[in-house]
Amino acid sequence: MCPVRIHWHVKVNYKEYWRVKVTVTNFNYRMNYTLWTLVVQHPNLNNVTQVYSFDYKPLVPYESINDTGMFYGLKYFNDQLMEAGPFGNVQSEILLKKDINTFTFKEGWAFPRKVYFNGDECQMPPPDTYPFLPNSAHQNLHSFSALVSILIFLLIAIW
DSSP states (O other): OOSEEEEEEEEEEOSSEEEEEEEEEEOOTTOOOSSOEEEEEOTTGGGEEEEESEEEEEEOSBTTBOOEEEEEEOHHHHHHTTSOSTTSEEEEEEEEEOOTTTOOOGGGTTSOSEEEETTEEEOOOOGGGSOOOOSSOOOOHHHHHHHHHHHHHHHHHHO
16 A cells, blocks of 8 residues: 555646656655655656656666666655645656657556555556547537627627
């Protein structure tokens, strides 16, 4: 069972990069975490460009696959997790370079596969349950034409 809440938020989608915000919140009022580790498995961790507010070390058991990384807090930020509740949280942003061969936001790809906090596995929903955006939106031409008709009528009535 995961003793904290880990929030992985896709913050910005740039042309060649994408940015993720990670928040770790302590809700365990009987524990404080001064020395903590967060292990994340994600297929794009081999393209980490910069990590803010956390230290990062790639875990490379197989030299050709780099999909797992370990994050741990800096001294000042570790002290923030000593407090429980909404004020007991640490946040960081991760800047990742897009690999045009593998990058997609489809089917939960942007979210981690597995997350561990201090060795405890944090349960992740399966990728097919993540919310997704449709590839295209249907245009409602009837409401657009009605709006244009009303505007023309108002212009004629005022004139």
